[in-house]
Amino acid sequence: MTRYSISELANYFNVTTRTIRYYEEIGLLKPERNDSGYRQFTKKEVTQLQLIFRGKKYGFNLDEIKEMVLLFDEDPTGHEQLKRTIEYGEGKISEVDQRIHELQVMKGEMESLMQVFYDELNQLEEDEL
Amino acid sequence: MTRYSISELANYFNVTTRTIRYYEEIGLLKPERNDSGYRQFTKKEVTQLQLIFRGKKYGFNLDEIKEMVLLFDEDPTGHEQLKRTIEYGEGKISEVDQRIHELQVMKGEMESLMQVFYDELNQLEEDEL
DNA sequence: ATTGAGCTTCACGTTAACGTCAATGTTAAA
DNA sequence: TTTAACATTGACGTTAACGTGAAGCTCAAT
The missing domain is CATH 1.10.1660.10 (Multidrug-efflux Transporter Regulator; Chain: A; Domain 2)
Structure with missing residues (x-):
């Protein structure tokens, strides 16, 4: 090793x-x-x-990360412990999923804010003709 | 108002x-x-x-956020200023996009780590029969 | 007119996540 | 075997993002 x-x-x-x-x-x-x-x-x-x-x-x-690291570190032997681990893990995964969605919303908002500038630029360039 | x-x-x-x-x-x-x-x-x-x-x-x-807030605050009048603003904004959007992708990778990794637990649980439940 | 809630500006305190010495021990190479 | 580059444990310093008073002004309601 x-x-x-x-x-x-x-x-x-x-x-x-x-x-x-x-x-x-x-x-x-x-x-x-x-x-x-x-x-x-x-x-x-x-x-x-x-x-x-x-x-x-x-x-x-780092506190949240610690929970995740410990989750995937120890092997949860025993039926009940295993089920709780799975539940906790699924919770963490859906937290990550949530963040992905909100970032996508954020991206959308930024894009629509940018649209104003695109329009303005087009206007300026049309005026030049 | x-x-x-x-x-x-x-x-x-x-x-x-x-x-x-x-x-x-x-x-x-x-x-x-x-x-x-x-x-x-x-x-x-x-x-x-x-x-x-x-x-x-x-x-x-907050420093990064400040840049974004200022970006969408002042109106960039003038052709050159407008073009630079758009370029900067596109950069920020692709940063967000990058974060989305990496979060998706993270989610995938967590899911595959979870798979181990799922398999283990199935094994346990089969053994009970 | 007074009271209490809410606002203001200092200005020092706090916590997370390290940075940065200092003093000392270890190891690989010349 | 000595030197340089690595490692160790304290332990105090730093920065971002606020928390927490203190001392005083303002406003709405009684």
């Missing part, structure tokens, strides 16, 4: 090492350590960091 | 008056004042606040 150092990941994700340490501080990551205390990151942490940065980019704060 | 007080708007948008004053502080709003210095909000500020809160909700910070 390939292991990564903290600066390798920081480089890959284009953030500082402080950022990654901070994510461990608040419980978003729990990388293994080697004998001298160095963090050893694996594919698992890479996946988690991907989720974190995608989430951040789109308005979720 | 209907005028609104600061607390009427704060109530309507479900924020504090401090928030609205802060938006004026950083130049997002420039409401008129009456003789005694009270802020007088009109339909224009309501529209701007709608844009602000929608933007905030979806990951734009």
